[in-house]
Amino acid sequence: MRTAEQLRGDFLLDPGVVHLNHGSFGAVPRPVLARQQELRDDIERDPVEFLGRGLPDALAAARSEVAAYVGVADPDKLVLVPNSTTALNAVASSLALALEPGDEIVITKREYGAMHLLWEEIARRTDARLVVAPVPMPAVDDELADAIWSVVSARTRVLFFSHVTSETALILPAAELCARARDAGILSVVDGAHGPGQLLLALDDLGADCYAGNGHKWLCGPKGSAFLYAGDELRAQLRPPIVSWGWEDGYQERFGWSGTDDPTAVLAMPAAIDYQAANEWEAVRARCRSLAQRTQTAILDALGGEPIAPNELQAPQMVAVPVPHAEPEALQHELRVRHRIEIPVRDVDGTTLIRLSVAAYTTDEDCRRLAAALETVPRNAKSR
16 A cells, blocks of 8 residues: 555645645546546547537446446436536425425534525525434434434425535434435435545445535545436436436436536546555555544644544544634634644534544644644633
């Protein structure tokens, strides 16, 4: 297995910055960028042949590789899209057509802000009721599913939750929640933005009605690469956010052409899968998990505090660590400007959390620099 220092050379990252926020936008290895450029060159050599005639077959080939990677036997359950936000907007807008006034949409308190806005808008359009389920913090394994399910009622039509929460980096009990929803006749929609590449996915077994996953984060694919998975019952119902060619045809056709754009990001997703396979990614992921947990322990030992969840509920390569600082924005600015460390800092229910991303290229020295920097910043204790 190559070291983090060796893998760092595969990325274009500024060596003067400690990059500990892979979870936001990811970073793309040089071989994947090279494959994307090859595809762009192919388009420019013969654009009508590539886009006008060859694109459906190219998308089908890429979709087959992505499907195998995420544990989907039938590639036709997937469509390739620019990002999970696009995918989930398509799902929400499609499901809205069947919602009636008084119906309920359940989401959790830990959802990504843009997704909260999405479901608020769907509730506004349909006169449905948006219900926000609690997610305890500190989190306890055998309490999460019951806490989320506690707000489900006979009027609930949609259950929406993250596989890995964005700000708190918690793994929610997706399989159990999907099973409960299925038994209750409720549609389950999973935001898997942080799933592909970080979690070992088997979507056919997970049981979600819809699952959206990004390629540009932990899969290390190009920006503009993602997928939407839909079960058999929903594919006929789902519509993309843009009306274009294929609208009256099947699932693949409707999502296959939104207008002339650059499809090379999604077509390069197999190159990202190949890159991970060539670099023993399961071992890389295990190394990253160990470093993330060791760094969390070092920070908490130095500054005081307790983890927000046991290790088994924390994402493999992301961990949200509470720190005793009263001004999250000021702390994030201090870390970036003074220490050249890029890491998100957020207020979550009155607790300041730093969300550490440990990517393949993250070194022990990167994490030591973070721990040392946090000790130099004035500790304005924060608790409510």
